[in-house]
Amino acid sequence: MKLVSYQSFGQARFGAVIGAGIVDMARASAALAATDAAIRPLPATIEPFLAQTDVLDASARAVVTAAEAGALDLYCLPLDGTVLLPPVPRPTKIICVARNYAEHAREAGLQISDIPILFPRFANTQIGQGAPIVVPAVSHQLDWEGELAVVLGRGSHGRRIGKAEAMDLVYGYTIFNDVSVRDYQFRVTQYTGGKNFRHSGPCGPYLVTKDEIADPHKVQIVTRINGVLKQSANTDTMIFDIPTILEHIADFIDLEAGDLIPTGTPAGVGFKRNPPEFLKDGDVIEVEVTGLGILRNPVVNEAVV
Numbered sequence: 001m002k003l004v005s006y007q008s009f010g011q012a013r014f015g016a017v018i019g020a021g022i023v024d025m026a027r028a029s030a031a032l033a034a035t036d037a038a039i040r041p042l043p044a045t046i047e048p049f050l051a052q053t054d055v056l057d058a059s060a061r062a063v064v065t066a067a068e069a070g071a072l073d074l075y076c077l078p079l080d081g082t083v084l085l086p087p088v089p090r091p092t093k094i095i096c097v098a099r100n101y102a103e104h105a106r107e108a109g110l111q112i113s114d115i116p117i118l119f120p121r122f123a124n125t126q127i128g129q130g131a132p133i134v135v136p137a138v139s140h141q142l143d144w145e146g147e148l149a150v151v152l153g154r155g156s157h158g159r160r161i162g163k164a165e166a167m168d169l170v171y172g173y174t175i176f177n178d179v180s181v182r183d184y185q186f187r188v189t190q191y192t193g194g195k196n197f198r199h200s201g202p203c204g205p206y207l208v209t210k211d212e213i214a215d216p217h218k219v220q221i222v223t224r225i226n227g228v229l230k231q232s233a234n235t236d237t238m239i240f241d242i243p244t245i246l247e248h249i250a251d252f253i254d255l256e257a258g259d260l261i262p263t264g265t266p267a268g269v270g271f272k273r274n275p276p277e278f279l280k281d282g283d284v285i286e287v288e289v290t291g292l293g294i295l296r297n298p299v300v301n302e303a304v305v
Helices: 025-033 046-050 053-068 102-107 163-169 242-250
Strands: 002-008 011-018 021-024 076-078 094-098 117-121 133-135 146-152 170-177 201-209 220-225 228-234 260-262 284-289 293-301
Touching: 002 021, 011 025, 011 046, 011 053, 021 025, 021 053, 025 053, 046 053, 146 220, 146 242, 146 284, 163 170, 163 242, 170 260, 170 284, 170 293, 201 293, 242 260
Parallel strands: 094 260, 133 293
Antiparallel strands: 002 011, 002 201, 011 021, 021 076, 094 117, 146 170, 146 260, 170 201, 220 228, 220 284, 284 293
16 A cells, blocks of 8 residues: 555545545545445544554555545545645654665764664654755755655564564555754764754655565665756665664664654765765755655755744
8 A cells, every 4th residue: 555644624634545646544434334344444644543553454455445446536636736744744753773874884984883873853854745845044064865764553562572573563664855954963963953953854755555565675765856866775785674673773662653764874965975065945856765656855945034
C-alpha cells in the first residue's frame, strides 16, 4: 500500500493512493463495514492506525482492494491539487542516524563510529511534499541530506529487541530530507539546534508498506537541486543496517508504533563541496528513493517581520 496524510478543510486525514486519486480510509472503511462485519472502521488520521496495524492492516488492505476495483469512488479525491502532509504528521519520536555512510563520514572529515550515532528531531519541523524549505534569517548555511526513513507500526515489543525481531516493528518506509543549518550544527556540535530549524524536515510524499520494498538495503538514494545531481548511493553501503539501528535504539528507549527513523545520508552534501554549496531562495530540491517516489520542495527565504 501507498499511504498518505493530506489536508482537508484544515484537518489532517489519512488516505491511500489509488492510481491518480486518494481514497479516504476512514470514510471508505465505514462504508465497507456497514455491509461486511469483517471490516474494522479505520481512524481519520494515520497515527492511531499505526498504533494498531496488527489488527487494522487487513481492513486497510480490503479498502485498497475495493477502491482499486472502482467500488469506492464516492470516497476518493484527486491526488493532483491535494495538499500532502508528512506521511506521519505527529510521529511518536523522530530519531535520526548520523554518519551512517562511510563516504559521507570521510567527506566530512569525521570518524566512523563503532555504534550508530543518534540525534532527535521534533515533529513540528516536518513539512510535506511541495511545502517550502525556509532559509533562516540567522544563517545561510542550509544544507541537504536525502535519506531513507523507517516508519514503525505495531509489531513485537520495542524494548531491548534483538536484530532477529527488529523488522517485525517496521511497517513501511518513506523519504526524509534532513535539511541542516551547518553553522548551528557545528557550534559546539549542536546537532539538536542545527537539525531542528522551522520548516527544515521535508518528509514524504508517501508511506510505502514494507511488502512493497523487496529489500530496503538495496535501494538507490538520489538528491538533485534544480535538476543537478548532488547525491547518489545505494543503501547497501550503509554502515549500520536497519535491524542494527533498531536494536541499538531499543537498548535505551522503547520503540513505539508511529516512530520515524531516518537512517542517514550518503556523500554529496553541500558544506564539504569545493567551494561549499548551500540551499538558497528559488532552488528546488528533489530526493528520490527507489520504490518510494520523489520528495520535491522549493526553497524560500524566511520572511522577517
